[in-house]
Amino acid sequence: MTLLATLDLADADLTACLARVMAAVLKPGDVIALQGPVGAGKTHFARAFIRARQGEAAEDVPSPTFTLVQTYADPLGTEIWHADLYRLTHPEELAELGLDEAMQDGIVLVEWPDHGTALPDPLTVGLDPDADDPDQRRITLSGAEPRWGFAARLPSLARLIHRAGWADARLVPLAGDASSRRYFRLIDGDRSAVLMDAAPGTTDGYVAMTQWLRHRDFHAPEILAADQHEGLLLLEDLGDDLVARVLAAEPALAPRVYDRMTDLLVALHRHQPPDFVLRLDGPELARQVGLFAEYYPAAAGAPGFGAGIAPTVEALHGALCADAPPVLGLRDFHAENLVWRGDAPLGLLDFQDAVAVHPAYDLVSALQDARRDVAPEVEQAQIDRYIAAAGVDGARFRAAYALLGAQRNLRILGIFTRLAQREGKRRYLAFMPRVWDAIRRDLAHPALAPLAEAMAGIPAPTPEVIERIAG
Structure with a gap:
């Protein structure tokens, strides 16, 4: 067992906050061993964990000291077992309690685990009261790696949430994207916020772009609290009305919505791009499109094809784009990253990889959307x-x-191929035919004849090709 993390000077609120954070990430089959002397806060921790899992359906969570075991259900159908083994007289009684079976497909929290038999690969939460202040405790997280390695970050999340005044909030995981970042919604009564959990030291670009955009009256989420060293940001919650969802529910809104998107780009492009963003010029565009030749042709059954694509893109950029002053491109400017707020300005998401680029780049991102059809008109x-x-x-x-x-x-096709083959993320392969159709339309422009020639011999992502890529 490896010591993964410690949380010092944890009062009752911070202890419960850590439990709520843990409740957002644990899954069926996980076992938590709660260790500590009488009065250390084991039941307090378990109670906060269980009520966070239950959300609005939260029940009273009494100590199971006399019943030995209490069971609860969360809205996702997971059964949660809360056991107190202090009064257990024989370890064999565990089988009678049904804990062995519960550990297969439920979440099990065990107080006084040393009074029973060894638990199967638990995450151990140690709670030790501070010698000088009984209201404070030192919490340690220990477990076998790599299974429990993720738990090392949980105290950092709890510290930020507690420090920001959201200690009572329940965390709900939000759908992620193709990156390694993950997001949680914090819900505390009538208020909510979003927690971004990124790799340590990787949020500087997001913070800088947020400040740049908000200073110019573009609605990036306000940063409520931050621990940039740990890669954690607590953000304003812009809600769930992504433009993609609004359009799916009300397709007739498309002209109005896309007018707003285009007008936002026109306004954005009136500002000089900041000097801290990457310049997406011809050489950089060529380097990035190299992902396509590196991954797609071989995966599609045409190894060696596409070598001329990158230099052709660079040459065409010099001929067609280099005379236009670069503007700020948010890079992933599309319906999944914009929030519809009625008459209020569109909310912006996922802009940390902004670049200085030709003005057409973000318009392409909006109108040639890999995830949804945009009518040609x-x-x-x-x-x-x-x-x-x-x-x-x-x-x-x-x-x-x-x-x-x-x-x-083309770069997107390369990324989708790499995600499928190297990371097992195959859901993006379903978007390939739409992306290919956009490429076909783009290559029909007379100025792109050299690029069309460089693409010769590369097969389209037919169902057979996609199956081949998926392996």
């Missing part, structure tokens, strides 16, 4: 709208739009 109307509002040369802008669309979509 909507796409053309928004290109026209941007050209008119920004006062740019229409023919050159459309040529640049086609090039950046092809580059971006």
Whole structure:
């Protein structure tokens, strides 16, 4: 067993906060061993854990000192067992209690685990009262790696939440994305916030872009609290009305919604991009599109094809795009990363990888969306709208739009292939036909004839090809 983390000077609120954080990440089959002397807070910890799992359906959680075992159900159907083995007279009684079976598909919290037989690979939560202040305790988390390695971060999450005044909040996991970041919604009565859990030391770009955008009246979520060293941010909750969901529920809103998206880009592009973002110029675009040639052709059954794509993209960028002053590109500007707020400005999400790039780049991101169909008439109307509002040369802008669309979509195919083959994330393969269709339309532009030639011999992502990629 390895000591994973410690949480010093934990009062009752911080102890319960850690329990709520743990409740958000544990899953069926997990066993928690709660160790500590009488009055250390073992039942207090278990009670906070169980009530957090139950949410609005939370029950009273009495100590199981005399009943030995209490069982609870959470809204997801997981059975939670809370056992107190202090009065256990024979370890064999564990079988009679049914704990062995519960440990297979439930979550089991055990107080006084040393009074029974050895538990199967538990996460041990040690609670030791402070010698000088009985209201404070030192909490240790121990367990076998790699299974319990993730628990090392949990005290850092609890510290930030507690320090920010959200110690009573329940955490609910939110759907993630293709990155390693994860998100939780904090719910405390009528208020809510979002916790971003990123790799330590990786939030500087997000914080810098948030400040830049908010200073110019673009609605990035307000940062409520931060531990940038640990990669943790507590953010304003913009709600669940992602543009993608709004459009799915009310397709007739598409013209209005996309008008707002295009107008936001026009406004954004009136500002000089900050000097701390990556410059997405011809060489960098070529380097990034190299992901396609590296992964897709071989996976699709055409190894060695596509070697000419990257240099062709770089050359075409010099011919079609290099004369346009770069603007700020949010890079993943699409319906999944924008929040509809009625008449209020659109909410912005996932902008930490912003770049300085040609003005057409984010418009392509919005209108050639890998995850959803955008009607051709909507796409053309928004290109026209941007050209008119920004006062740019229409023919050159459309040529640049086609090039950046092809580059971006080829890179996406490379990413989807890599995610499937290296990380087992195959759900993105379903988007490949839509992305390929966008590439086909982009390559039809006469200015992209050299790129179309560089693509010769590379098969489309047919069902057979996708099955091959999925392995």
